[in-house]
Amino acid sequence: MIDEDFVKSLLNGREFLKLLHQNDCLTLSCEPQHFVSFCEHLRDQETFDLLVDLTALDHGLEADIRFSTVVHIYSLVHKSYIRIHVDCMDNESPSVPSISSIFPAANWHERETFDMFGINFVTHPNLKRILMWDDYPYFPLRKEFPLAGIEVPLPAADVSEVTGAAVDPAPMMGGPFVSSGSSRLSQAEPRAKDESWTEDSEKPL
């Protein structure tokens, strides 16, 4: 188990770490330049060797530090998680060091985080999109990206060249979560409509 002594010995002599809280698991924040060596220490000396999750947070357009990556590592010995926040200093082109050389599991997680947030993982061996297609121009999980999506060209350029088709945003009318604001409720509701029964015509007996 993780106790006070463990936390103290982990923080001792490491000024680049900061204890954030221990609500559900030990949560630290780490400076980016020491992140890789600290992860190596966790894996080799402290038995935190199962990287379960790596993701990022977008703190919003107004935040001083807009992006931070969050890593969860599990220890089979301590039977506990450790969570590390790493802030990305540059808001315009955020970047953090890649830990895929230490945890191979981080490879795909970092690709996904790059795909969704546009965070550059320096020294990642193959940093390209994983869920969206390669030429996709936006980072969908950033807070300014609209839920409905933005019109972009089709991934297959040869098809869109001939048809002029594009990837459209989700339709607002009858689309998810959004009422179109039509005066008639029966028109705005996203469900199959029984035309024989509306506000204008009475329910058939």
Next chain:
Amino acid sequence: MSTTVKEVQIGDVGAKAALHSDEGKMTLNVGPSHPTTHGVLRLMMELDGDLITRCEPVLGYLHRGDEKIAENMTYNQFVPYTDRLDYLAPLANNVAYAITVEKLAGIELPERCEAIRVLVCEMARISSHLLGMGVFGMDAGAWTPFMYTFTEREKLYSLFEELTGARFTTSYTRIGGVARDLPDGWLPKVEKFVDELPKAIEEVEKLLTRNRIFLDRTEGIGTISKEDAIAFGITGPNLRASGVDLDLRKDKPYSGYEKYDFDVPIGTRGDCYDRYLVRIEEVRQSILIIKQVIASMPKGLWYAEDAKKIFAPPKDKIMTSMEELIQNFMIVTEGPQVPPGEVYFEAENPKGALGFYLVSKGGGVPYRLKIRAPSFCNLSILEKLVPGHMLSDITVILGSLDFVMGECDR
């Protein structure tokens, strides 16, 4: 209105890729729509004769943006979306998601609710493993076991339908409880089902476990070492088949799993055959757990009573009491009120550890919800695992990993 129809010539992706191959090596494209890939996984492989020299998985064909959607709806509204992650075990996903939010909200659940959740989780595990085993047999060329396991799954679906109203997309949990109590006379039916299930599993085992062809195709194929399994973040039966003793139901018990007595099967070699054996044994252990839950099913409420701003009160109270009516109105319009903070919770799902990382800034909508999908992590080893195998081993390796693309792509 008239539309013009244009004919478009789309080049064959595989043929295009083959042009770029070098020195007699061939590039083969499998998927995204191919029976082997159990969904929409696409594999770009480089072949030297029948030997695979390189394998690049391509994902994202089922990407729906669940995490973005979660940021735009209240906590309870997201429950149906969790059905569609691992759609072979929706009940287990519902439970994992609900526990995550409850952990952040600090809700204690009554014993009955926890027992119901354990019960449905184990039923979901049986359902998922039955499909995994059956389809795995089919991938190795044995059709019949699939028929046996699907007959049993059909019975499970009928039970799910009686409990939740839906066979497939159950949406059974709410934040702070479950949607409704167990129907009258439902538990004896579950008991009858688990009493009869071992017979069906025996039939499957008779057909597969010592079948010469099946052994030849699975033994020593797709071997994942202990070190690799941990390094690539593999979880669930696939990890245990490689000999790592990690079961979150035992190691970090949730929802009262510590009350029940069961074993965690561990493999020794980590090949496709071991993964099959681990799943078979897990079904047997799930049956044991279900029997214990039924025998000790506590009486009481199926929702947390003190969760005033989180769980909607029962319908009869809403209709008769002013305060409960207001409470229900607030929960429906503004969502369950969850305090600010962050939490990470993983549940031992049939496919592996399904994790939710939830960041809240207060209110009824999550600020960020990251879904840690076990299938996503389990597939990341393909790049390393597949090269060196024959092309015909692909079906067996993919079948033994038992992944679901709905969860992988989210």
